[in-house]
Amino acid sequence: MKKVTPYIFGILIIGLIAGIVFFKPIKFYTIKYTNRLFSENTVPVEKRKNETVEVFDWSLKEYGGDAVNFETFRGDVVLINFWATWCPPCIKEMPSLRDVYDSYGDRVRFLFVARDKEKNVTRFMDKKGYDLPVYFENGITPKLFYNPSLPTTFIIDREGKVVMAKSGEYNWNGADVRKLLDSLLSK
Template sequence: MNKIFNKKNGLNLLFVAIFLVLIFVPAAKALMIRGLMEFGLFRPDVVQTETKNTGTVLNGLSGIKFKDAGGREIDLGSLKGKVVFVNFWATWCPPCLAEMPSVHKLYTQFKSDKDVIFILVDADSNFAKAQQYMDRKGYQMPVYIAASSIPDVIFKGSLPTTVVFDKKGRISYQESGAANYASEKFIEFIKKLKASNI
């Protein structure tokens, strides 16, 4: 019996238990990803996207609408002249939960700036569940759902997906997967977009 419960088997059992927790408990996986973000992984690649311009302009995206819990709609085409940060997420998605503290820090930095708009789109279209999550975490970010179809150029279905439009309505940044949006580099990227008239 002692041979079954030796140190090696105990370590293997512990490893399997941790592995299973990471697979089946979204909050545990989110915590692990968030820890990796703190070590510098999952940095948004803004250098590459600053030189890349897809040419997709907000005027061409008029009719792409999002709705908040109060029923108010916002149309992407009406936001020309503003920097628009759109994040598609869900409460069951560990990478979404992992990046949410950094999204909240970015939002807090720009929330009183009328030239920077945040649209956090709950992919499940469940306002109650999304707002419950925001309240539990103490986040004051606005939650929306899609109120129209979303073209693939913006969202292909991977969660999380973040898209940033410049003031001319061009896609300046697009990323699928978790990223640290509270990094100094990304904050500077948003400030540059805000100051740019090109």
């Protein structure tokens, strides 16, 4: 009986790995709970302002595309918005984010990181007619950015310093955000 147990354990591990690789819902939930386990950050989002990004090795998957590493955005002004289609405050602030993206999209790197299933995001984007740069977490999120609450948004300057950090709904098309982005782009 003791010889059978390691084989069963091995089969379960192989089955889990195959499920993660070939069955997207398992991969989605594996990433979700791995992030909760390894990326939990008890510092309130608003207090993360003035922290510097230490980890640029963060794997993301472009909506309908390939994997991309956060390293490619180093040196850019970046706005990261974590959201989901099932999150009412996320949906409510999305028009203001779209307006800012429409104004600055070629000068600021926007990462709309969806904590949702791709089919739900596709349905939402099609219904609303949004053409935004959406990404999905494809690995462990850096602790600086992780927050289980949605929406959560960070603005990062060219040196990798967090200059604005908000959790909850916000008017991203306001004069304060535009003034901040203009000042960051002029440097």
